[in-house]
Amino acid sequence: MPDNTFPKLHNAMWPGLVGKGEEESPISLERMLDLTEAADVDGQKFDGVDLFLAEPHTSIDIDDDGIKSLADNIGIRGLSVGSAVAPVWPPVGGGSAIDPGEGRQAFLTAVEKSCRIMRRLKDLGVREGGVVRIDTATDVATWAQDPARNTAAIAETFRQACDIAVDHGERLAAEGEVCWGGMHSWKHMVDLFEATDRPEALGFQADLAHTMLYALGVNAPEYALMTSQQLDDQDLLDDALRTITDALRGYTIDFHVAQNDGTVHGTGTHDKTGRHCLATDPKGKLDVIRHSGFWMNDSEGTATRAMRHICWDGCMFPNAVLESQQTWNDILAIMLRVRETHGWSE
Secondary structure (H helix, E strand, O other), X not given: OOOOOEOEEEEEOHHHOOOOOOOOOOOXXXXXXXXXXXXXXXXXXXXXXXXXOOOOOOOOOOOHXXXXXXXXXXXXXXXXXXXXXXXXXXXXXXXXXXXXXXXHHHHHHHHHHHHHHHHHHHXXXXXXXXXXXXXXXXXXXXXXXXXXXXXHHXXXXXXXXXXXXXXXXXXXXXXXXXXXXXXXXXHHHHHHHHHXXXXXXXXXXXXXHHHHHHHHOOOOHHHOOOOHHHOOOHHHHHHHHHHHHHHHHHHEEEEEEOOEEEEEEEEOOEEEEEEXXXXXXXXXXXXXXHHHHHHHEOOOOOEOOOOOEEEEOOOOOXXXXXXXXXXXXHHHHHHHHHHHHHOEOO
């Protein structure tokens, strides 16, 4: 048996939905749960899943009977629920956090409905913790038209979202991706947290693939710490990632293990986002095991224990890859190594 039992290891359900375009159909939640449940490495399994609260997986308007069925379906597999993505974007019914009118109201409605679902899953006994994920739901170009004013508007939306989360006993986490205005660099992310000033209710969701693009200054060249041509210089990459993690680790309450080959990729509203690689991709630029420790440990290398679970995130792969059980076995193997290296027991 492994020495470390924390953090718990979760698999993301949204790779079955994100980036499908017109060429491939979504993979159902049921199928994603099947693949997660079946993953096995020497008898060790995933502990849980993180959800995407949008059709065709889980409707944001799911009723109580539907939530109970969802809880039963996940719990009977020996899995728990951790975090969830709130559908705050206009294409799925949300709205831009910059817009002080209808956009803000739609954003807050998505947050409220998401918090309701996640609180109910907690009440039903299939969820012990985790966060509700948000972002600004607006593009960098729109934010850049008036950075100061737009950051202030986002901060106000986030503060109101925090009030909703606290009322439901939840915490929010903003995921740092270079495609979202006001969150598109490590420095802008820190500025937004300071402007919002709700540390008890709002934290950072770090994703290895996305935060590596912070180092490259994608969409924010003024805060670049290195170039893409320098990614094979591990010392330089380490220094850049230390700068980013030192700035954001104190805010970090949710963490995604991931890999990135140094390129960017986007579909729809996700413009210039990090290209996730498979766990075994030889083109990956990150030392996934070691670099996970930059987020999970403090500057002295001691586990912060800020996250009770961690999640694998890998999006925009062909369905043939996602339908292969070996894909998920390989991912679980990496997650187990991350926990054995940087985890703890209680």
